[in-house]
Amino acid sequence: MTDSNRMWLTRPLTEGSTRLFLGLLAAAMTAVVLMHLVFPEGHALHMSIYTVTLMGKYLCYALLAVAVDLVWGYLGILSLGHGAFFAVGGYAMGMYLMRQIGTRGEYGHPVLPDFMVFLNWDQLPWYWHGFDMAWFAFLMVLLAPAALAFVFGYLAFRSRVTGVYLSIMTQALTFALMLAFYRNEMGFGGNNGFTDFKDLLGFSLLTDGTRLGLFIATGVALAIGYVLCRAIVTSKLGRVSVACRDAEARTRFLGYRVERVQLFIFVVSAMLAGVAGALYVPQAGIINPNQFSPIFSIEIVLWVALGGRATLYGAVIGALVVNYAKSVFTGIMPEAWLFALGGLFVFVTVFLPKGIAGLLPKKKRPDDDDSDTTAQEATA
């Protein structure tokens, strides 16, 4: 059992399933990049930059799904509000992109974004300061969702709210934020949100190179997020988390502070969701309050359920499959999409209770590798 002696952060890299995942991800990304760069336009194998960006958005969703699987699959907290953390991360990135526009906006104001000029505001609200600096904005991409998750989680877990009640509260959270962000006075662009972004870190968002770079950055973020989550779930804390999921009271009697374990994992998950949102916004070119809509948060949970809970890679598969199906479907008959999604969900719950991941060959338990050494050592 050499693995468990490794530093918790590097432990997943010794695991076969993690290497396989990273290998497949790298191969798929290389294929996309090559198909875009090597084959000329018009060639059958050419991939347009539009499609590359679409793939980039899927990868954002995959990272979001991994974040949800961490709290739902391994901690048993069914969050129906993770879209809120995604959106908050997205808004933090959006604020940076808005300030990058500078004098190139419609009104040409050097500091104020267009919508503020339009509302006759004469100065920047206090919470917009600092977002002209990339490092600050990127820090906020992590800290803003973390703070939101911390306050929400602290109150909920301390009062031992669990199960359905907690799920309803997370729905209420994202719904309340949606209503708040619709309001112009909030200073986040009301129902139009932010759009017409120009550049990111000095690179124009309109060029193919930047878009390709964003796609690669998203893949790297997914890889890091995946390894981080895997490191957590294979650590002792990950096992404690499963213990909290299955027998919360028992875990307390062993001396673990269940509410702190829940809070920690919930906050980490919210930060990953925030990063996913931040990478999504420059690729989608827009962020608006619809991102907070309760339906979106429910959809994320469906991706994870379809892909297979408590596997992490299942979440990735689910997010990719469902979103690909969605873009195909909405192209053919947009009205039918929600029915198709519902039908797919029913199908999977009835016939594939473990999701798509349940069809894959079963992963060996990490303990299996080292046969009976522990037991033998004990008697030695």
Added chain:
Amino acid sequence: MSIFTEFTERDRVFDFLAPTASPVDVRHGPILYLEDVTVSFDGFRAIDDLNLTIDDGELRCIIGPNGAGKTTMMDIITGKTRPDTGSVWFGSRHNLLRMNEPDIASLGIGRKFQKPTVFEALSVFENLELAMAADKRVFPTLTARLTGEHRDRIGEVLEMTGLKDLWRREAGVLSHGQKQWLEIGMLLMQRPRLLLVDEPVAGMTEQEMERTAELLTGLAGQQSVVVVEHDMGFVRSIARTVTVLHQGSVLAEGSMDAVSNDPKVVEVYLGEGI
């Protein structure tokens, strides 16, 4: 091999099970002290003016008919249920009514539940690993590594509980009796100062009961043990002092013989023969 001999020499204490340093202060009296404790559920007094004292190192058996309040008493000691009145002290320093479950557990009070509760999705080994006395805060748990010493301790407990060959199994697939053993093993991993054991031998064979009896009597002395059990044969085989609970309060207390001849006790058990 050494473990095996240690296990067979019944008069020897298992030193690897010695409790970890607990801050409990027992210089001036008992390790556990319940005074005038009362708990009502919707007006029904499950615990009614209960007084109980457990000395350091004592092995105490608690018997009583169904619904006497035995499990509820353990719930109160471990912080799961708050009494309406009364006081509960662990040693002379710790007021348990002011603490929550994890704090009480870290003070050195371990508990085995009446209905065996193990972590079904985790392996036998992992169940023991989580129970092991350690720094249980979030970050130390995240970065924890399993050292050879930890592994040895888990191996020892696997051996004692007869689960050695099942260490990789998911706990969920164990039989009822095996889950009982696993829970006892988890209790041993915690190295508590005070063990509260609720019906440990339910679902066990005669032979296993004997092993449990040996184990519990071996622990007493260094650790204090409170056993709730319905099986009178088992109680007789380990009991030194027996407390009879009835309708939430103490009906009788004393040696097994004294208690079983007490007319009040005989009446409660309605000639079931105790």
